[in-house]
Amino acid sequence: DALRSNVVDVDVAELQQELLQHSMCGLEPGSGRGVRFDFQAQERVLMERLLLNKAVLDAESVSPFRFEGEQFHDAMYLVADVCRTVRQEPLPGEDLVRGSKELAHVPTAAALIRAIEALFCALRELPASAAASTGEPLQAFAQRWLPRTFSSTLARRPLAELRLCHAVALCEALEDVVSEAVWEQCPECFRKDEPPAGAMRLVMEPLCTALGAGAGANRGAAVLESALRRFVRRYLWGDVDYEGRPQPGVPLRYYVALLRSPLCSMSEGDMFEALPEELLVLHTGAVIRSLAERVQHAEEERRAAVAALGGQGASGGAAPPAPRGRGALARARGRRLR
16 A cells, blocks of 8 residues: 555554553552553654654645545546546446446445546556556456555456456446436536427437437437436536536537547537537536436337237237347436436
């Protein structure tokens, strides 16, 4: 842990026991439960534990490090920087996170996101002489470069087969898990206003043009919904103000570079066209809600069609196989903003 022997790291309970060794109860008659302390011996213990051979940090020379979900505030293009350092790929299984009872638990997912963001920062600051390999196991890299708190968090059984090339996809899948909880902590200015009448129709028209009507546009709506949820978690949630924070009155389309993931199936141009000028950052919540409703409605229609085909097959002939859902669509099933 970064030369742990030269960093103050105190176990309070252990230190108290060591200090109490230099004390004794009074044994004279009438002294009651009085305790006598050898203060000089206790001062020596504190000096040895807290001062001798310890590093002195100059607060003015130490650069601040953001944590607890704030790394994107300090480096808004953190994911793009990671992708330039290590080529990224999708997860080996679409349901690796959602299909795991442990990883789909919101507190667990939130802890993993914090560890992965610390890993992102380590990757970005990695010296040229220690270039990371795309195929290096995620856990091995974390153990080499991250404090034990983060590396132990990443040492979970479902993650054992993942490599550094899966770091971004894993982070995004976990962000989908916590998006609902994060939304509740988003400032009111980003979620109270409804978009102008007809603005959502202007969203779907470019999606249909670029991706095709029907299933193509629905997949595009699911991708855009997930992108907006990650945008909220990375840049909008919480009360911490920082330089470069998206402003409520600015059109969403101007933040497409922050919205679009390097692994996204939708091009930056298509995403820009899908967000009309009328949709502002303060409409983010309403846009997410509208897209989620559309995706859910499309999924219900698909299931009804599959059920109808299955009924026909049972009454006369084999039914065709049900179409398999895409990852973005599967992640959007059943999700609604409260």
